[in-house]
Amino acid sequence: MSDEQIIQQDENQIIAERRAKLANIRANGVAFPNDFKREHLSADLHAKYGEVEKEELEGQAVSVAVAGRMMLKRVMGKASFATVQDGAGRIQFYITRDNVGEEVYASFKTWDMGDIIAAKGTLMKTKTGELSVQVSELRLLTKSLRPLPEKFHGLTDQEQKYRQRYLDLITNDTSRDTFVKRSRIVQKIREFMVNERYLEVETPMMHPIPGGASAKPFITHHNALDMQLFLRIAPELYLKRLVVGGMERVFEINRNFRNEGMSTRHNPEFTMMEFYEAYADYERMIDLTEGVIRFAAKEVIGHTVIDYQGKQVDLSKPFARFTIAAAIQHYNPQYTDEQLHDRAFLKAEIARLGGKPVLTDGIGGLQLSLFEETTEEKLWEPTFIIDYPAEVSPLARASDTRPGITERFELFIVGREHANGYSELNDPEDQAERFQAQVALKDKGDDEAMHYDADYVRALEFGLPPTGGCGIGIDRLVMLLTDAPSIRDVILFPQMRRED
């Protein structure tokens, strides 16, 4: 369908009438003026004058200049009220023919919901005590050609909320509030990290070798270099190169791209914070992770015991810790210690539960699969799962005392993974071997296995100090803190199928 056809199809009587009004405005001067100087925001006025008594307020004769989108309009003969929404809230205009003049008043009556209007006037209070602008000058700044969603119910259609986010933002306070909170959460996370003397950095989004995670990448192509590039699946290997380079505390908050299925928990592009600290281990990363989440909750939500989808989550007390096997047994007491160390039993049990076929054969990997099938979703309260098997942790440092185990953790809250961190593997020879093992897995058909990154190994050969690192899923954290059921509710423009 061509654009022209879409436009044609979209036209209706309401739009046609508004276009006619716009044509009339054009014929009479500047249709889209940009010379009005807005001086006040609704929220500031409510904060400053909302509690002032009617007589006192009107005695002060406070002059204001405000502007916004007309959301409600109540015309009563020679006097009208309009509710105007600006970036911070709403305020009511009181418009009378006697104050604005017959001509402007007649024009106002033709203006529509959704139009961007501006007023100068003085503050007043109505007889019910609502702070309002008694308008002396009234202007139309932007004619809106399309009707807004119904004023009471707003926009409810999920698809339209996602595809036309601007409409969702205009009409739904909760949606606006979610994205304001998202911004504040990210800001507070930055503040926390900077206070920990971390430097914020940006590393490439386009990678010649995708690395740092087990995931399928998006593939793109650079014309001038005639080179295949991958949208990054994680910044990890670049950030650790920076630690090699002497940037001892770095973090990056940015997008990752994974070419996988979409769900209420997965969007193809999503935001992670990764951070790396020299001379730190995974215990320090656990502390930072717990600290930054608690800080963001306290600063943005105001408290650390929050509601998520009708159930409480307590972020205030120290997060629980379990090894994988201990967590399985704690939440599924039917499994015996013996069973959890029996390869044949684990394989059969995973298959019975409908889990993915396991390509690796180690006890640790099998336990992890069983954990994913039986336990993950039950971890409602914040819980660190620790001691991941080396075979599924190709970038993590192995335990000095327990063979096959790495110093790694993942954080689960409300049954979802929120963070993943470890003491970094800084032995270049061990790293080279683990990459080779990944390549072998890839050859066996695991298309999420990692590539061999020779430059990364070379960097390690110059010496990566002992380092701790961690990644925190920002979208999921925002979901948690804003009580959003779907990742699409916290991403302004979530990925959607093409409309045609």
Add this chain to the structure above:
RNA sequence: GGGUCGGUAGCUCAGUGGUAGAGCAGCGGACUUUUAAUCCGUUGGCCGUGGGUUCGACCCCCACCCGACCCA
């Protein structure tokens, strides 16, 4: 990929084999303190798309498209 539910006026929703409805928005009128203002009048539909069944389909059947949720 599988299952469930949904797609009807610009928006929010009814309708169930027999002339497509309501509220809001729009248009015309009344109204100088309204609060989703109110009152009177009124315009507006390829009922997601394409096939079928039927004298007749928004409704029944099949396929497809789009979305939400659940499962893999």
